Amino acid sequence: MEKTNYETENVRQRNYTPWVVTLSIAINLIVAILFFMPKADRFDHWDLTFLPMLNAIFNSFTTVFLLAALYFIRRKNVKLHRRFILAAFATTALFLITYLIYHSLAESTPYGGEGVLRAVYYFILITHVVLAAVIVPLALFTLARGLNMQVEKHRKIARWTMPLWLYVSITGVLVYLMISPYY
Numbered sequence: 001m002e003k004t005n006y007e008t009e010n011v012r013q014r015n016y017t018p019w020v021v022t023l024s025i026a027i028n029l030i031v032a033i034l035f036f037m038p039k040a041d042r043f044d045h046w047d048l049t050f051l052p053m054l055n056a057i058f059n060s061f062t063t064v065f066l067l068a069a070l071y072f073i074r075r076k077n078v079k080l081h082r083r084f085i086l087a088a089f090a091t092t093a094l095f096l097i098t099y100l101i102y103h104s105l106a107e108s109t110p111y112g113g114e115g116v117l118r119a120v121y122y123f124i125l126i127t128h129v130v131l132a133a134v135i136v137p138l139a140l141f142t143l144a145r146g147l148n149m150q151v152e153k154h155r156k157i158a159r160w161t162m163p164l165w166l167y168v169s170i171t172g173v174l175v176y177l178m179i180s181p182y183y
Contacts, residue, residue, distance in 0.1 A: 020137055028133050031133075034100065034104050052176055052179075056177070059176075062095065066085075092169075111125075141157060
């Protein structure tokens with residue numbers, strides 16, 4: 001059987017585990033602290049409502065990049081798969097920056113809907129938040145295995161990472177769309 005380029009590449013193995021663990025703990029800890037931290041009054045006069053919209057835009061791009069990455073890996077185009085995964089990480093990082101800025105400066109917006117929509121909103125929000133915390137180490141470990149060209153290990157974890165990351169990016173947009181009338 002003929003081997004593809006990615007299987008024959010001689011890739012220097014790097015230990016990304018300390019980075020993955022440190023980033024996963026730091027990101028999730030910072031988000032948790034911001035949730036409980038009192039907001040500074042000195043920013044009350046600033047209109048920060050553009051930041052959640054920017055978050056939704058970044059999540060939308062992440063979704064598109066993940067779908068493109070999935071498309072290209074199914075066609076065995078590792079080069080384009082890798083580029084779209086890195087683009088998804090870039091837009092996710094931009095999302096995280098704007099998310100942290102917004103939630104460090106602004107109070108959380110309560111959802112104003114009622115009835116079934118309220119239940120749907122909170123179901124989406126809670127699953128989004130829980131899986132967003134889970135996806136941080138999962139995506140980073142998947143990336144590390146891909147960068148080290150540990151193809152079989154990468155595939156095994158990517159089967160979980162891809163659908164969960166897609167869910168988180170799509171529900172991030174849905175949460176924004178559902179709460180945006182209440183900003």
